[in-house]
Amino acid sequence: MKEILQVLRREIRIFRQRPIYILASVGVMVFNTVFYLSFMQDGLPHDLPVGVVDCDRSSTSRSFCQQLDATQQGAVVYYDDIHQARHDMQTGRLTAFVVIPEGFNDDIQANRQPHLGYYVNSLYFVGGALSYGNIVTMVNLTNGAVQRQVLRAKGVNEREILARIQPIVLDAHQIGNTTTNYGVYLNGVLLPGVLEMIVILITVYAVGSELKYGTSRHLMQTAGGSMGKALLGKLLPYSLIFTVLGISLELILYHWLHYPIRGSVGWMCLAILLLVAAAQAIGLFIIELIPNLRLAISVSAIFSVFAFSVAGFTLPVEAMPAGIRGIGEIFPLRHYYLLSVQETIWGSGFAGWWQEAVHLLIFLLLPPVLLRRLEEAYVNERYERD
Template sequence: MSTWNNIKAVVLRELRIFRQRPAYLLGSIGSITFCAIFFLTFFRDGLPHDLPIGIVDNDNSSMSRNFVQQMDATQLGKTVMFDSFEEAREAMMSGKITSICVIPEGMYADVSANRRPVFTYYLNGLYFVGGALAYKDILTMINLTNGAVQREFLRAKGVNEREIMGRIQPINIDTHQIGNTTTNYGYYLTNMMLPGMLELIIILVFIYSLGAELKYGTSKQLLKTTEGSILDALLGKMIVYTVLFSAIGLAIVLLLYHWMHFPIAGSIWNMFLAMILMVLACESLAIFIIGCLPIPRLALSVGALYSVLGFSLTGFTLPVEALPPFIQGWSAAFPLRHYYLFYVQEVYFGSGFAGWWPETIHLLIFLFLPLTVLPRLKGAFQNLNFPTN
């Protein structure tokens, strides 16, 4: 039989395995569907709003009440009143509120008498996004309060309204958030979390697929199907899984940039390319891992450890340059990192081939990995001389 027929036989055999063991399709299509539903609904708000901000109002004047009302009226904040600082501190410590504003006693009287009362606020930086956003909100509000005091003074001096604005706020910042104009956390995280989940799933499912041959002793039959050619066997398997995972990958790209209208500066076709390259790179890695360690459970454990680390080392949450120097280089060992660099160029800057061509090469380099373990894997498949449990 020719190579072509061998590969065809492996493909047909693989489809029968799918029918026999539902774990493959459940583990790939089922998991990614769950993840897609999770991330697209979890970050539904895009930017959180109505974050609980604790207020300890020791002043109880018209000025402090006005401040509290204004704070409550902001999109980000929702005020929660406390009678004492002690109570508020306990609530912040237990994570019920993101921050505390302490309005000093006699604030209104002090402001009127030019005595500069000190306003104090406390943040809980352990609840990260909530703390940071509450910080922004409080800072804005207290500066507006100061502006209002100054405006009263300038009005009393007879400065006209048009000039008052220029005096209260001589400098203003006009922020442009490139590629994510609404600071939508959903866009930011889902864009990378879904491909990351796909990376994890590909590595595990493909290792499992090859490992199961060893575990159930069916690898001899697999080699018999291809007349002893490990290359044909792997090609056949890769064809089936590449079609499966690419279809999932393309569905993710379509889902994000077409149906959910995530902003994309470049072309969706280039993202298809990135996705297919990442799928191939991950499959190659899976072959490499099981080839180095032809013991199914060890290979799966290593694959699990590796792919979960991928989220941290890709650098879309904490950038790679903030990692310790001896860790930074390792980020290149994750296909997800190269997908990320590709995606930044295409989705944020729309720079096309000129921007992302190095990443295509980096992803293609992963395809050489399986070649290094072919003889070892063939030996394991043929002789079944490794422990199966």
């Protein structure tokens, strides 16, 4: 116990001498939290630029443009010719554009079925998809409006008109994110992912630095020759920092910002604790496997960036090629994501996610496997400097 305290004291000294530890943990986490929370604060983008080439300039076409402009998602930009509009869409300035042909109004009145053309830029994902849906709705509303006039002229009553214009009404519900808030969806996993990245990198950096700067023997001496005590004392201060960061994050998201959660914030705090512990175990395992700071850092960098892609919260796992679907299992973030889905969307409590919790705990079994390897490196202070 005394030795652990001594290592702890030594670690706190290092911590105070090198600002990088506080910068890379608290600094980076705060910056990322501020960034993502403010970046998507609107939930869903609105007033996306949609071009309109109105060759008709009739009351019908103008009313179409006005209604498109009045939607929450669209903001109409007028063009005189189609080439300019196409150019602006191709260069990413427009999410989509609509071409209203000459004689649009006359053709409608004379039942000649004019063609309304629309072009969607599908390379800028969210904007393109939203404008696409918006324009399709507007086109159908236009059709509905024309039909309504015809049916009225025929003397059909209003209630039946509605049923004939739109016989089927869709009533869409989004479970767990009723307002389809893009920020809620991304930040709930992205920010814990950033924390995972920080934990892995700092663990590797802190443990590996002892090798790099040739201080590992001193550490072992302080710990009375016990590897376990040395690592415990060394990693404990960081565990504390990461825990505070993790719990603050959960409280900010689910308590302060009221992100939708059906279960309890308490379980989410436990989830992030498990994530932090698993990430620390992974970090320790990497430096044990490669007792060379430089290489270990590069490997952890590749590992933690890749975690975002295979966690499956952007592109679902089942859409990945069969051969790599299982890869997600070796990333703590994947299990955290599955756990958080159960808790925030379904509020299933322990019964719903205990398997993911066990998965995360399994990561803790990794470090003891190769502990001897790191101990040898620590005692012999073998470190290639270049």
